[in-house]
Amino acid sequence: MLKVEEQQPVAFSAALLEKCAEIVSRYPEGKHKSALLPILHEVQAELGWLSANAMDKVAEYLNIQPIEVYEVASFYTMYFLKPQGKYMLEICRTGPCCLVGAEKLMDHLEQTLGVKEGEVTPDGLFSWRGVECLAACGYGPVLQIGPEYTFYENLDKQKLDDLIQDLRKK
Amino acid sequence: MARKLLLEHINVPGINTLDVYRQKGGYRAVEKALKTLTPDEVVEEVKKSGLRGRGGAGFPTGMKWSFLAKPEGVPRYLVCNADESEPGTFKDRYLMTHIPHALIEGMIVSSFALGANTSYIYVRGEMMPQIRILERAIAEAKQAGFLGKNILGTGYDLELYVQPGGGAYICGEETALLESLEGKRGNPRIKPPFPAIAGLYGCPTVVNNVESIAATVPIINDGGEEYAKIGIGRSTGTKLISASGNLVRPGVYEIELGLPVEEFIYSDEYCGGIANGKRLKATVAGGSSVPVLPANLTLKLANGDPRLMSYESLSEGGFATGTMMGSGGFIAFDEDQCIVRNTWNFARFYHHESCGQCSPCREGTGWMEKVLHRIEYGHGKMSDIDLLVDVSKNIEGNTICPLGDAAAWPVASAIRHFRDEFEWHVKEPVKSLDTNYGLANYAEPIAKAAITE
Ligand SMILES: Cc1cc2nc3c(=O)[nH]c(=O)nc-3n(C[C@H](O)[C@H](O)[C@H](O)COP(=O)(O)O)c2cc1C
Ligand code: SF4
Numbered sequence: 001m002l003k004v005e006e007q008q009p010v011a012f013s014a015a016l017l018e019k020c021a022e023i024v025s026r027y028p029e030g031k032h033k034s035a036l037l038p039i040l041h042e043v044q045a046e047l048g049w050l051s052a053n054a055m056d057k058v059a060e061y062l063n064i065q066p067i068e069v070y071e072v073a074s075f076y077t078m079y080f081l082k083p084q085g086k087y088m089l090e091i092c093r094t095g096p097c098c099l100v101g102a103e104k105l106m107d108h109l110e111q112t113l114g115v116k117e118g119e120v121t122p123d124g125l126f127s128w129r130g131v132e133c134l135a136a137c138g139y140g141p142v143l144q145i146g147p148e149y150t151f152y153e154n155l156d157k158q159k160l161d162d163l164i165q166d167l168r169k170k
Numbered sequence: 171m172a173r174k175l176l177l178e179h180i181n182v183p184g185i186n187t188l189d190v191y192r193q194k195g196g197y198r199a200v201e202k203a204l205k206t207l208t209p210d211e212v213v214e215e216v217k218k219s220g221l222r223g224r225g226g227a228g229f230p231t232g233m234k235w236s237f238l239a240k241p242e243g244v245p246r247y248l249v250c251n252a253d254e255s256e257p258g259t260f261k262d263r264y265l266m267t268h269i270p271h272a273l274i275e276g277m278i279v280s281s282f283a284l285g286a287n288t289s290y291i292y293v294r295g296e297m298m299p300q301i302r303i304l305e306r307a308i309a310e311a312k313q314a315g316f317l318g319k320n321i322l323g324t325g326y327d328l329e330l331y332v333q334p335g336g337g338a339y340i341c342g343e344e345t346a347l348l349e350s351l352e353g354k355r356g357n358p359r360i361k362p363p364f365p366a367i368a369g370l371y372g373c374p375t376v377v378n379n380v381e382s383i384a385a386t387v388p389i390i391n392d393g394g395e396e397y398a399k400i401g402i403g404r405s406t407g408t409k410l411i412s413a414s415g416n417l418v419r420p421g422v423y424e425i426e427l428g429l430p431v432e433e434f435i436y437s438d439e440y441c442g443g444i445a446n447g448k449r450l451k452a453t454v455a456g457g458s459s460v461p462v463l464p465a466n467l468t469l470k471l472a473n474g475d476p477r478l479m480s481y482e483s484l485s486e487g488g489f490a491t492g493t494m495m496g497s498g499g500f501i502a503f504d505e506d507q508c509i510v511r512n513t514w515n516f517a518r519f520y521h522h523e524s525c526g527q528c529s530p531c532r533e534g535t536g537w538m539e540k541v542l543h544r545i546e547y548g549h550g551k552m553s554d555i556d557l558l559v560d561v562s563k564n565i566e567g568n569t570i571c572p573l574g575d576a577a578a579w580p581v582a583s584a585i586r587h588f589r590d591e592f593e594w595h596v597k598e599p600v601k602s603l604d605t606n607y608g609l610a611n612y613a614e615p616i617a618k619a620a621i622t623e
């Protein structure tokens with residue numbers, strides 16, 4: 001079973017329900033399970049992560065078994081099964097980016113934020129992790145921040161520090 | 171200047187909008203195909219063009235289309251593979267970001283050819299900005315009557331949707347992609363049946379790469395025969411190459427197939443040489459899954475002739491002295507890069523991305539990562555090097571999908587060509603932690619490198 005660290009009751013907002021209905025309409029009659037991945041993205045964008053309650057709600061909405069949602073949410077890397085910082089900084093750690101300094105930048109990120117990969121800063125603002133190739137290898141090192149997946153290319157320490165400063169001020 | 175078919179207008183301001191795209195001749199292929207050609211004639215043009223799949227396998231697109239089953243009363247699907255996650259590859263993201271209508275136009279023409287009335291573009295979930303760009307472009311095209319019911323009054327209907335993935339390299343494999351599109355884990359299916367018979371929702375389906383689909387636009391505009399005149403031999407047309415690593419100008423380039431590799435790396439029209447005045451040590455020419463080659467074998471074939479950027483020339487010499495075109499992800503390593511470290515990095519990637527269905531892949535990628543890690547960090551034994559070769563051989567060919575091979579080849583080829591560097595790591599565990607084996611003899615005339623194996 002999934003480890004659940006928070007148990008909040010979950011209700012979908014009217015806007016979210018409308019979005020979900022639009023998503024379901026993209027597939028043929030009876031094939032609404034196809035909506036699962038896109039709906040999980042929407043739910044995560046609204047709630048920040050996918051609690052068991054949130055996933056149960058999605059299962060109920062799509063009229064599928066909760067396990068069908070859990071197994072999908074745990075297979076893909078983009079879904080968070082525990083709460084993250086407000087800003088999850090994801091830096092590419094794959095070969096081509098490492099040729100142009102991604103590893104040093106990850107060390108720098110760890111020092112600057114003062115937390116290890118996957119942990120949340122005490123103020124709840126930041127978490128960070130290495131992710132695999134983001135299809136921007138010619139512009140490395142690169143970093144993305146969900147839920148909008150804003151993208152930053154050709155990073156160095158200075159640009160990374162500036163970015164973190166900007167986010168703190170927001 | 172080489173001919174550009176996909177990126178000709180990439181720098182035109184506003185080319186991402188329908189208006190500007192049309193001013194530059196956009197959507198002519200849709201008009202031509204839907205109004206003057208039958209679906210079979212479109213397939214015929216694509217066959218004549220000699221276009222080969224740009225997603226990695228290089229299978230002829232027209233032939234793939236002609237395998238599509240057409241049972242009466244059963245819907246058929248076209249699914250575009252925009253999952254682009256092969257390390258070193260970033261051309262599809264580039265195309266979708268800057269000239270999204272090229273893909274939309276290609277989807278309309280291709281869907282028409284296949285008789286599909288609903289088509290999906292499966293985009294990796296991390297590309298949210300590109301997903302929004304595509305959705306906007308689709309809305310524009312629909313507004314202008316290129317999508318929806320009775321397109322241009324021809325009676326042909328097409329709905330086009332963008333589907334986000336959830337973050338998993340394996341979903342680039344076409345049957346894993348279909349599973350994912352059905353709302354499931356991305357576990358590749360056992361084949362047969364092939365998607366052409368039973369694909370999405372069990373219906374006949376074609377899965378094609380973004381670039382393959384976009385290439386149908388110039389093929390229809392100019393005719394398949396014109397397209398086939400570009401390139402060399404069975405490598406026809408132009409190809410997008412993603413260039414990364416230690417280059418003066420990394421980026422996406424459209425080349426005419428047949429361009430000498432040396433020209434691609436060193437000429438100012440393309441990558442402009444190795445960054446910071448350093449020398450080339452090695453390349454991975456077609457995305458992380460293809461064999462790595464030392465500099466000398468990158469530039470020349472074993473017989474000393476220049477190597478070209480074409481499917482045939484890149485694979486000339488088999489795995490002993492050649493590599494593969496793959497997805498066109500060209501990664502350059504300068505003299506200061508460590509082959510062992512990069513091999514470990516790639517092994518870690520494949521271990522992380524294995525879906526876990528087959529034990530040789532699930533366990534083997536883990537072992538390779540572990541053994542490479544200990545060699546890189548100074549705890550390796552001489553016997554580890556052969557152990558790696560052994561593990562890679564036991565994965566290769568023994569799995570449901572080609573990810574197993576893709577994980578095995580980089581390791582096997584690194585040891586084939588750079589064994590001395592692996593041995594140095596074992597012999598000099600402390601020194602290798604903060605210094606590098608360097609260029610060694612990897613750029614020397616090839617007679618030497620050719621006799622390994
Ligand atoms: C592990 C793995 C990952 C793949 N990733 C991609 C990908 O990201 N994009 C792609 O177009 N093809 C990818 N492919 C190839 C597809 O399975 C398929 O051959 C391709 O989409 C067919 O399109 P094409 O004929 O137009 O090249 C991958 C294959 C494997 C085995
Ligand atoms: S080879 Fe690897 S990725 Fe492919 S099906 Fe088997 S375990 Fe999954």
Ligand code: FES
Pocket residue numbers: 092093094095096097098132133134135136137138140142257258259
């Ligand atoms: S390796 Fe970092 S984006 Fe591809």
